Amino acid sequence: MVELTDLERDALTELVNMGVGRAATHLSRMVSDQVLLSVPSVDIVSRDAATEFLTTRERSGLVAVEQQFQGSFAGRALLIFPEANSLELARAVLGSELTLAEIVDLEQDALAEIGNIILNGCLVVIANTLKDRLSISLPAVLRGSGGNILQDKNGTSDELVLFLYIDFSIRSRSIRGYIALLMGVSSLESLKLLIHGFIDGIAAPAPSVEASRNQHGADPL
Structure with a gap:
């Protein structure tokens, strides 16, 4: 089991x-209204544990937008969200x-677009910040239980x-x-290594002006 440290x-x-x-920001422009998004918690769990969590918390069916990604x-x-919200x-x-x-007819396309915006936003920012590149597939809409979606x-x-x-909130x-x-x-494990590189880059002290002068030679008088 791969685990994350607090850092x-x-x-x-x-x-x-x-x-x-x-x-x-992209969704706000699309709906011409304020959209607030936040992710308060992140964890690594087994597929069975994720399925059990969704099954316990969401009694009704689920809708999911899925995209494949490939890189390091x-x-x-x-x-994933409750079908009642779709x-x-x-x-x-x-x-x-x-x-x-009309909304029912267009629901599938609208959900795919929302999923594409949110998932792409997450994946692209993560990859860019970690100095990696990802290829991401077109979105597909899935429906069913947590077990079916995460199978x-x-x-x-x-x-x-x-x-x-x-x-x-939208x-x-x-x-x-x-x-x-x-x-x-x-x-x-590859993702954890990239995260460590990101953390080390933040932790590394910036060179002082004096050190930079000594390295490149004193300023000419």
Whole structure:
């Protein structure tokens, strides 16, 4: 089991919040209203533990937007929220002037676009900040229970879940959701190494002016 130290968890939480902050800006422009997004907690859990958490917390069906990502670390990214919220999310993006039937017809595309904005925002900011590059697939919308959505599709028996609780309010509606990054142990270890590089870069003291002068030679008189 790969675990995060407190420092790694804090750094990753900060990176993810930078990503969802960028996503919130894009969504705000789309809906012409304020969108607030935050990720208060990040943890690595087994797929069974993530499934049990979703099953216990969300009694009704779930909707998820899934994207594959590939780089120094690879896996599947899922934006998950209760099915009861899906029409609310679609209505917020599509506008209240549409009829319910029109919103139902366009719901799939609207959810895919929301998922694409949020997941891309997170993944791209994380990758860029860690000086990595990711290729990210087009979004797909999934429906079902937590077990169905998180099921092993790639035969990756060592797959773990980087599980993020997400709070967002859009058009004054408060909607809870989750981001799950499913990765194998080797990918998570690669991510941890990149995070360490990021932490070390922050911790390294900037060279003083005097040290810089000594290194490059004194300023000419």
